[in-house]
Amino acid sequence: MVQLTISTASKPPPFARGLPLTIDVAPDATIASVKAAIVAKYPKFKSARQRITLKGEKKPLIDETTLSDAFGGQFKDGAELQVKDLGPQVSWRTVFVVEYFGPLLVHPLFYHFPRFWYGQDVQHSAIQKYVYTFVLLHFIKREFETFFVHRFSQGTMPISNIIRNSAHYHILAGVFLAFDIYRPKYSATSPYIVNTIRNNETFLWICAGIWAFSELSNLHTHLTLRALRPEGTRKRGIPYGYGFNLVSCPNYFFEIIGWATIAGMTNSIAGYGFLAAAIWIMSIWAAKKHKNYKKDFGKEYPRGRKMLFPFVW
Template sequence: MAVKLQIKSRSGRDILPDGLLLPSNATVEELRARFAELKPKYPPSRQRFTLPPREGARSGEALANGKRLSDYGLADGSVLYFKDLGPQIGYATVFFWEYLGPLLVYPLFYLAPRLLYPGLKAPEKSVVQNLALAYWSFHYVKRLLETAFVHKFSHATMPVFNLLKNCAYYWMFAAYVAYFVNHPLYTPPPTRRAVIALAAAMLCQFANFRCHVILANLRPAGTKGYVVPRGFLFNFITCPNYTAEILGWVCFTVATQTAAAGLFTLVGAAQMAQWAIGKHARLRKTFDGQEGREKYPRRWIMLPPFF
């Protein structure tokens, strides 16, 4: 049995006047593939299909790969809304370039002070500057290795513009922080304080890594859908990976005693807070305890006991 779907733009214009014919048991992937055949300029990675919005809602539920049309109650004559997501690029590619930049930019200020601080005599590097470089480099090497071997992305691609935006954020902040930490006139804080702070930051890095491994192992191969994260800090916090990341940079700020590192930490924390709020709300909505579904446990969102 086949069904004919009406595909409209968000403004209500018919994109396929003759509709789109598919088997009633077709998957969302098959829908995307068939649409790409009829509209070759929109490959599956650029497609976003949503159901008509419910009363009072601004937008409808987005169709997810791995599900069938019947899972959404789609039948002959049903309407779907299409949005072009624009040119896409792989998540792993974006992560690689945004993390490689800081790994290359920061050491330039450490290694080439005569070039980057003209007219200033560069004294011998302090212990704090040496440790700051080591911590910074470790962090971004860790991120690159996690991108290659740990992370599992729920979406294969993102808009190409994100590559420029993310690289600008990471690369420019790397230069901003490195400029002040490695400045010839930089006055380091007490070495003992810096060592203790960076030791604590390293513990945060290992906690962050442990959280990423747990997240990567949440859904074994062949399984789909959200799962309540459990184990380690997930028993108390929805986003302990963000918590550990932020606390690590707080420790780095204490160790280097620079406003630049503090601003970098603050901006990153603000962005992660937005992601954490969204993830917490999504998990609570998915696991609402209704109709046999598990109820999401009571947990801090991020940075207990404040958030």
């Protein structure tokens, strides 16, 4: 057994004022067992709130890492780790559920109660019905994936971030998009719709086909990613196959196609605004994932694979 000291990287929370803590552990003990020892001493200091690092470093150590590996094989008496309180946490699954529920609530309110928002009834056009169906099916699919498909590498996030994360969907894909699309401008009797391509059945069916292709392709890539990570692990592998042979994040690429279809078929300012925001945010996510893939797998990772857009970027 080896004596390990656990000090604080910042001001300790009120329920762990007794830190630093010294415990006896085996070299093959994991970071998860260190967190458990802290919880045993300070029951309110839950594992999800703890970020464990080597002394003086900021990179968190994952739960599966052994102490021997964390210290590069030099784990001995006097070794020290630091713990930081991350504050109250909420599961990523809960965050996703809250994010996607917003548009599922907002769109029906605008679609079914137009008099409240626009001061008049709206005879819905075919394009409004299509978009309404697209949006609801998209977010129902996302909720389904949250419960039955996604496997999260990180268990929790600070509860304070849930508002920030949800705003993108609740405001842009929810309130702004719904308010713009279901207003009288797009109604069945509007000059913007009557005798235009937006009222052409063939055009609408083509848009529906492109949208359905993007959604099913997005689901397929999520299933591919799920198959790479056994349940209860943080294992990472190189994804191959449909979409992944061209870009690192085809799930984002296919989602962009879906929102671009809605923006293009309606020519909605809110639609283009949400599309622009989605491309910007998913580009940041894709860049980070692409970089991590290349860092983790080195020469094994396909050199010609782009980040987000096939053959381009």
